Amino acid sequence: MLLALDTSTSAVAVALLDLDGGLLAQEHVVDPRGTTELLAPLVQRALAAAGATPADVELVAVGTGPGPFTSLRVGIVTARTFALARSVPVLGVPSHDAIAHEWYLAGGRGPLLVATDARRKEVYASVYAQAAGDESALPWQLTRGPLVSRAVDLPEGERVLPTAGRGPSLYPEALANADGPLDVSAAALGGVALARHRLGLDQPTDPLYLRRPDATPSVPRSAIGAQRQDEQTPGTASAGPAGATQQ
Numbered sequence: 001m002l003l004a005l006d007t008s009t010s011a012v013a014v015a016l017l018d019l020d021g022g023l024l025a026q027e028h029v030v031d032p033r034g035t036t037e038l039l040a041p042l043v044q045r046a047l048a049a050a051g052a053t054p055a056d057v058e059l060v061a062v063g064t065g066p067g068p069f070t071s072l073r074v075g076i077v078t079a080r081t082f083a084l085a086r087s088v089p090v091l092g093v094p095s096h097d098a099i100a101h102e103w104y105l106a107g108g109r110g111p112l113l114v115a116t117d118a119r120r121k122e123v124y125a126s127v128y129a130q131a132a133g134d135e136s137a138l139p140w141q142l143t144r145g146p147l148v149s150r151a152v153d154l155p156e157g158e159r160v161l162p163t164a165g166r167g168p169s170l171y172p173e174a175l176a177n178a179d180g181p182l183d184v185s186a187a188a189l190g191g192v193a194l195a196r197h198r199l200g201l202d203q204p205t206d207p208l209y210l211r212r213p214d215a216t217p218s219v220p221r222s223a224i225g226a227q228r229q230d231e232q233t234p235g236t237a238s239a240g241p242a243g244a245t246q247q
Contacts, residue, residue, distance in 0.1 A: 002061055004016075006098065006184040008064075009182075010032040010183050011183035013185060014042040015189070016057075017190040027049075035074045054086060057082070061079070061092075062090060062189075091203040091205075092203050097189075098184045099164050099183075099188070100140050101140065101192050103179070103181065104128075111143075111162075112128045113126075114145075114164050114165050115154075122149060124147070125158070126145035128143060148211055152171070163178055164179060
């Protein structure tokens with residue numbers, strides 16, 4: 001079976017699928033701040049619900065974002081660690097692809113905008129189009145993104161599209177056509193991973209952060225390095241109170 005995880009949106013999502021894509025179990029909790037505490041117990045609950053153990057997992061799939069730095073990292077590290085312990089492949093799926101996949105499988109037609117919360121009054125955005133490929137391929141294709149932007153700064157032709165994700169609820173004045181799932185379904189993510197796996201496509205697990213993390217050092221690294229060098233150099237004088245020289 002395949003274990004699918006995603007922590008890129010407001011939900012912590014876990015699913016188990018058989019290798020034909022059949023859903024065996026899934027767990028889904030909306031809690032954007034509880035990723036670290038929730039993910040491992042949800043994996044255990046999904047395995048128990050499917051009557052399975054880690055030894056039954058032959059593939060692992062994980063959402064690669066875009067998403068907040070900390071929660072995204074928790075999901076990817078968990079998936080990589082589980083796969084390493086089992087000596088099985090880990091497949092990365094851009095998380096917006098999973099949202100689009102669920103929308104198209106539910107009967108969506110034409111172009112779609114996926115807009116998820118990027119915080120800082122911005123959204124992560126991706127645009128999709130309906131594909132006309134054969135049945136073995138995915139029913140959609142990415143045409144732009146993912147990118148990070150203020151919702152109002154997206155092109156008008158994209159802002160009027162059916163829009164999945166939490167962007168419309170956060171910025172209804174800019175994204176007025178809410179349609180489709182709010183968060184990533186791990187079952188849909190697993191379906192994308194299996195389809196691409198059957199086609200032999202590369203599925204890297206590199207995270208799509210799109211920008212630097214919110215937490216940054218208060219002192220530039222170059223300054224920290226210079227200070228440490230001074231501390232380790234014999235005979236170096238340092239400035240004391242009022243600029244006095246200390247020997």
